Amino acid sequence: MDKIIDEAMKRGAEYADIRFLSKEGTRLELKDGELKKSIYGKDGGTSMRVLYKGAWGFFSTNDLSKKSLENALDTAFKLAKGSSTMVKERIHLADVKAVKAKKILHAKKDPQDMSIEEKHALILNMSSAISEIKGVHTVTAVYGDGTEIQHILNSDGADLYSQVTRTFVYARIIAREGKNVVGFSTSTGGTGGFEIFDLEDPVKKGIKAGESAVRILSAKKAPGGKMTIITDHNLTGVFAHEALGHATEGDCIVSGNSCLEGKIGERIGSEKVTIIDDPSVKNAFGSFPFDAEGVKAQRKILVENGILKNYILNRETAYKLKMTPNGGARAESYSVHPLVRMSNTFIDNGDHSFEELIEDIKLGVYVKGTRGGQVSTAKGTFQFNAQEAFLIKNGEITTPLKDVSIAGATLETLKNIDACGNDFKLGDPGSCGKGQWVPVSDGGPHIRIRNVVLGGGT
Amino acid sequence: MIDIGNKVIKKAVKLGADQAEVFISSGKQNAFTIEKNAVTCTSGMEISGIGIRILKNSRMGFTYCTDLLEAEEAIKKALSLSKLGKEMPYFSFTSENKIRPIDNLFDKRIHELGVEYGLQKSKEMIDSALEVNKNINVTNGYIIYGSSSFAIVNSQGVEIEDKGTTILGTVGTVMKDAGISTGFEEICSRMLDVDFDIAGKNAAELAVKSHNPKKCEDSGETTILFTPYAFRDMLEFITIPALHGDIAHKGESVYSDKVGELVASEEISIIDDATLPNGLNSAIVDDEGVPSKRVELIKAGVLKTFLYDVSTAKEYGKESTGSGSRSERLKVAKSYKSLPIIDARNLILQGRTHPIDELIDEVKKGLLVYTVLGAHTANPASGDFSVNSSLLFKIEDGEIKHPIKSAMISGNMPDCLKNLVGMGNDFKKLTGEIMPISLMIPTIGVEKVTVSA
Numbered sequence: 059m060d061k062i063i064d065e066a067m068k069r070g071a072e073y074a075d076i077r078f079l080s081k082e083g084t085r086l087e088l089k090d091g092e093l094k095k096s097i098y099g100k101d102g103g104t105s106m107r108v109l110y111k112g113a114w115g116f117f118s119t120n121d122l123s124k125k126s127l128e129n130a131l132d133t134a135f136k137l138a139k140g141s142s143t144m145v146k147e148r149i150h151l152a153d154v155k156a157v158k159a160k161k162i163l164h165a166k167k168d169p170q171d172m173s174i175e176e177k178h179a180l181i182l183n184m185s186s187a188i189s190e191i192k193g194v195h196t197v198t199a200v201y202g203d204g205t206e207i208q209h210i211l212n213s214d215g216a217d218l219y220s221q222v223t224r225t226f227v228y229a230r231i232i233a234r235e236g237k238n239v240v241g242f243s244t245s246t247g248g249t250g251g252f253e254i255f256d257l258e259d260p261v262k263k264g265i266k267a268g269e270s271a272v273r274i275l276s277a278k279k280a281p282g283g284k285m286t287i288i289t290d291h292n293l294t295g296v297f298a299h300e301a302l303g304h305a306t307e308g309d310c311i312v313s314g315n316s317c318l319e320g321k322i323g324e325r326i327g328s329e330k331v332t333i334i335d336d337p338s339v340k341n342a343f344g345s346f347p348f349d350a351e352g353v354k355a356q357r358k359i360l361v362e363n364g365i366l367k368n369y370i371l372n373r374e375t376a377y378k379l380k381m382t383p384n385g386g387a388r389a390e391s392y393s394v395h396p397l398v399r400m401s402n403t404f405i406d407n408g409d410h411s412f413e414e415l416i417e418d419i420k421l422g423v424y425v426k427g428t429r430g431g432q433v434s435t436a437k438g439t440f441q442f443n444a445q446e447a448f449l450i451k452n453g454e455i456t457t458p459l460k461d462v463s464i465a466g467a468t469l470e471t472l473k474n475i476d477a478c479g480n481d482f483k484l485g486d487p488g489s490c491g492k493g494q495w496v497p498v499s500d501g502g503p504h505i506r507i508r509n510v511v512l513g514g515g516t
Numbered sequence: 517m518i519d520i521g522n523k524v525i526k527k528a529v530k531l532g533a534d535q536a537e538v539f540i541s542s543g544k545q546n547a548f549t550i551e552k553n554a555v556t557c558t559s560g561m562e563i564s565g566i567g568i569r570i571l572k573n574s575r576m577g578f579t580y581c582t583d584l585l586e587a588e589e590a591i592k593k594a595l596s597l598s599k600l601g602k603e604m605p606y607f608s609f610t611s612e613n614k615i616r617p618i619d620n621l622f623d624k625r626i627h628e629l630g631v632e633y634g635l636q637k638s639k640e641m642i643d644s645a646l647e648v649n650k651n652i653n654v655t656n657g658y659i660i661y662g663s664s665s666f667a668i669v670n671s672q673g674v675e676i677e678d679k680g681t682t683i684l685g686t687v688g689t690v691m692k693d694a695g696i697s698t699g700f701e702e703i704c705s706r707m708l709d710v711d712f713d714i715a716g717k718n719a720a721e722l723a724v725k726s727h728n729p730k731k732c733e734d735s736g737e738t739t740i741l742f743t744p745y746a747f748r749d750m751l752e753f754i755t756i757p758a759l760h761g762d763i764a765h766k767g768e769s770v771y772s773d774k775v776g777e778l779v780a781s782e783e784i785s786i787i788d789d790a791t792l793p794n795g796l797n798s799a800i801v802d803d804e805g806v807p808s809k810r811v812e813l814i815k816a817g818v819l820k821t822f823l824y825d826v827s828t829a830k831e832y833g834k835e836s837t838g839s840g841s842r843s844e845r846l847k848v849a850k851s852y853k854s855l856p857i858i859d860a861r862n863l864i865l866q867g868r869t870h871p872i873d874e875l876i877d878e879v880k881k882g883l884l885v886y887t888v889l890g891a892h893t894a895n896p897a898s899g900d901f902s903v904n905s906s907l908l909f910k911i912e913d914g915e916i917k918h919p920i921k922s923a924m925i926s927g928n929m930p931d932c933l934k935n936l937v938g939m940g941n942d943f944k945k946l947t948g949e950i951m952p953i954s955l956m957i958p959t960i961g962v963e964k965v966t967v968s969a
Contacts, residue, residue, distance in 0.1 A: 116559035443890065
């Protein structure tokens with residue numbers, strides 16, 4: 059492999075790297091107690107990147123023969139040469155110390171050693187427990203595990219081997235009463251094996267979700283207009299990830315697509331707000347030891363007490379912004395070019411108890427979880443729908459509400475966060491899509507936001 | 517490919533499978549990433565692999581691999597996985613063999629395109645956007661093209677092989693002057709007949725048109741003209757999933773038990789046509805070997821059928837609509853790693869169409885909406901949605917007045933299809949926002965939708 063990289067450099071490349079990735083895993087899908095899908099697969103391949111006269115060439119293949127790898131170099135080189143003819147602004151990479159290292163995120167109860175029966179039993183137990191709740195109509199339960207081995211070599215001399223195992227379960231619950239139908243999702247998982255489920259019991263969590271789904275059946279429509287809201291750790295996390303996190307991604311910044319461009323050092327939120335992206339959180343779903351360029355994963359304080367401190371960067375965007383690379387390059391698979399991505403993104407703890415947060419709210423809404431969210435990073439606007447919500451009246455949580463959605467301008471909203479709880483927790487594991495899907499998590503404490511626009515459906 | 521397929525089938529049967537199916541996929545594509553007015557990465561990809569479904573004691577297991585030497589080990593795993601699987605005594609892989617060719621799915625010119633073409637067209641697309649206004653920047657975009665082939669062989673006698681080509685492009689613009697506005701355009705085809713110049717120009721003109729937006733002052737019920745881009749999201753995330761046979765028969769869809777009923781305006785028909793010439797998702801068969809069909813889902817407002825793959829169809833006593841999909845969004849080749857799932861192929865809206873100007877003429881007070889954020893957060897079971905738009909225009913007394921900064925739009929999607937006020941003639945071929953589906957839809961006018969600032 060070293061030879062292939064040497065060959066690229068001999069031909070005049072400024073930089074070259076090669077990334078091998080293999081994935082092995084099982085996925086089971088249970089619908090109403092019956093195993094509808096059972097999949098085992100093994101997949102692997104390689105990609106090569108060449109930087110020539112300031113332009114990238116990237117080639118991937120899953121044919122790992124020597125001949126194919128030589129051809130990969132040839133092609134990547136040709137592609138880079140092609141791009142270099144139209145480069146307007148040469149690409150450079152910020153320096154990082156080349157490291158040789160091997161890091162395995164150990165799975166204590168390794169799913170690759172466990173029987174299919176054990177995996178099946180886990181989701182069957184969860185699914186049965188949820189199905190017993192009166193009002194629950196159907197339950198789809200998914201079990202997934204995957205072990206990913208990545209080996210990266212580059213022309214700076216880096217040689218990094220890493221192995222990460224992820225295990226998760228997911229339940230999609232439909233509650234129904236006549237024509238009234240409610241969907242609700244919950245997931246549990248992280249980096250590691252079955253020990254994840256000792257930390258958080260997916261069965262208990264599933265039952266809670268089932269009860270929520272049924273409760274929403276008789277929930278009322280939410281009031282519309284501007285209001286004070288309290289978000290739970292799931293929705294706090296979604297806000298941190300969707301509204302703020304995406305706008306701090308280096309590629310967004312350099313392409314002029316972020317409302318946070320040029321704002322490092324400026325106040326963008328209330329002093330109560332500290333937001334962090336940290337791929338080194340033990341057992342968290344979005345954790346990894348090295349990024350897809352071989353840069354060590356590291357904790358990044360994006361916002362500290364309301365001041366924008368950092369962006370998420372790969373080597374290329376770090377150079378352009380004259381900043382330090384912080385391990386933000388991730389790729390969905392061997393076959394795609396790494397992009398700047400988040401890992402585990404969260405708002406840091408404050409010092410208020412939940413009771414203190416709500417006690418002076420005359421009329422507000424407690425919003426929990428999300429059915430998804432979207433954001434325009436350029437305009438700095440966001441929208442998400444809460445999965446569950448309750449009316450807050452005179453400092454007390456009262457009636458359940460349904461179909462609550464919140465929207466707003468990110469920067470305005472960050473300033474309207476006037477208190478953070480002291481009950482930090484990471485939310486459900488998930489997947490973030492940006493042309494490529496990567497595992498992530500997000501979270502935070504309960505937070506209080508003033509003047510949020512609520513949409514209450516029709 | 518068929519030879520390899522037959523060998524794997526033989527191996528699977530020898531190892532104990534009652535039935536087996538092999539799906540082989542192979543493809544190559546080039547992609548050009550555009551950032552800040554330049555191509556920042558040129559990439560190539562070659563991928564191939566096999567997916568194997570086995571049936572043992574009426575229970576299914578699935579496995580995939582990229583190395584033929586690993587096929588035997590993989591089959592053994594699949595056989596052990598199948599033990600716990602749902603018993604499906606009714607299931608059998610398809611033995612249908614009546615296949616009709618479809619025009620314009622493979623263009624030798626695309627198959628043979630080198631890197632130079634993509635670089636040149638990227639440049640043209642960027643330049644034509646920049647020419648529109650000095651304050652325009654092309655912030656992001658891509659051009660992707662390539663060719664692929666696939667084969668399906670099963671133990672029930674099906675042996676099919678086909679190939680195709682695809683070309684796609686998208687471009688996003690930002691105009692920064694007093695304020696900031698955005699524009700975009702996307703194009704796609706199976707043939708080398710796309711115009712990247714126009715795509716760049718359209719994206720830039722949209723950013724210019726939407727510059728200096730005003731605050732949304734209206735609230736309450738209004739009429740909305742959804743452009744194809746906005747309506748795509750609504751169909752993809754709300755209507756299409758509700759028409760999936762598995763979801764519908766489980767009673768999880770607003771359309772459950774409604775076959776034969778009037779569920780939309782009589783002016784509207786929704787067709788899923790996998791045989792559409794030059795259709796982005798057209799192929800002679802679906803991804804489990806069932807010959808492709810033209811399926812009328814909603815005809816003149818009446819719900820006719822749901823979408824079925826082989827197993828769902830057999831389970832509920834229906835025929836497969838050829839809706840088993842292993843496509844991947846923005847990938848030229850199909851995925852050997854996926855089990856077929858039910859999905860739409862080329863979704864087409866039909867009805868009496870009008871020039872867009874006439875549609876606008878008819879609107880006393882309303883909005884022309886280019887994008888919606890958050891359609892995927894709609895309640896899938898009821899079809900209630902609440903989306904945010906930050907690229908839209910105010911319409912008053914039959915005229916487009918000015919761009920609007922942002923508005924929240926909420927309603928119920930099944931009701932929207934009933935409250936149709938008109939259909940444009942500006943049909944646009946689009947890929948799904950997230951799903952690997954394709955749509956061929958015009959601007960759609962809908963009344964009684966709620967808007968708030």
